[in-house]
Amino acid sequence: MSIDPRFIKHAGIDIFTGTELLVKGALETEGGVHLMTGYPGSPIAGFFDALESLGPLLCDKGIVANIANNEALSVAMVNGAQMVGCRAVTAFKSVGAHVASDALALGVLAGTHQDSGGLIVIGDDP
Numbered sequence: 256m257s258i259d260p261r262f263i264k265h266a267g268i269d270i271f272t273g274t275e276l277l278v279k280g281a282l283e284t285e286g287g288v289h290l291m292t293g294y295p296g297s298p299i300a301g302f303f304d305a306l307e308s309l310g311p312l313l314c315d316k317g318i319v320a321n322i323a324n325n326e327a328l329s330v331a332m333v334n335g336a337q338m339v340g341c342r343a344v345t346a347f348k349s350v351g352a353h354v355a356s357d358a359l360a361l362g363v364l365a366g367t368h369q370d371s372g373g374l375i376v377i378g379d380d381p
Contacts, residue, residue, distance in 0.1 A: 258312045274301035274346075277376060278309065281344055282316070286370075290336045291320045292329045293346035299378035302346045326351035327358045330375065334362035337371035349379040 261269045262279055271279060281288040291313075295303045306313065306320040313320050323329035329345040336343035347355065355375075362373070 258309060262309055262312060272301055274299060274378075275305045277302055277344065277346065278305040281318075282312075284342070287316070287342065288318060288344055289341035290332060290343035291318060291345075292323050292332050292343070293376070294323050294326045294329050294348075294351055296348035296351070297378075298380050299346045299348055299376065302376070326355040330355045330358035330362065333373040333375070334358065334365060337362070337367035337373050338365065340368035340370045342372040342374075344374045344376065346376040346378065349377050352377055 261271065261275075262282060265283075278291070281291060291302075291306055293299065293302065303322055310320070323332060323345075326345075326347040329347060333343040333345050359375075367373070
């Protein structure tokens with residue numbers, strides 16, 4: 256399977272879905288993103304389709320991408336990544352925010368490494 260060339264181009268005009276742009280942005284982030292995770296569901300499921308299709312590229316860049324068993328575990332992975340100085344992204348549907356809330360609170364209390372970062376993307380249907 257070949258890698259979609261839109262994700263490895265550094266210039267030019269292309270068309271992306273919103274969830275594909277989350278992945279493209281993570282690939283182009285200065286300093287890199289080390290973990291992309293989350294829990295699938297509409298409308299955020301395309302994020303995981305993009306990750307799956309880019310598996311070899313992500314592996315080459317040292318990016319771990321996986322689907323968590325639930326939203327709380329995806330946030331826990333982000334928390335752990337931040338504690339060791341990594342940058343991470345998690346994505347899940349809006350109704351999963353209540354599942355992730357305890358992990359979010361614990362992540363704030365635990366603190367982070369100064370060079371780390373976490374992005375939580377919550378998708379919602381209009």
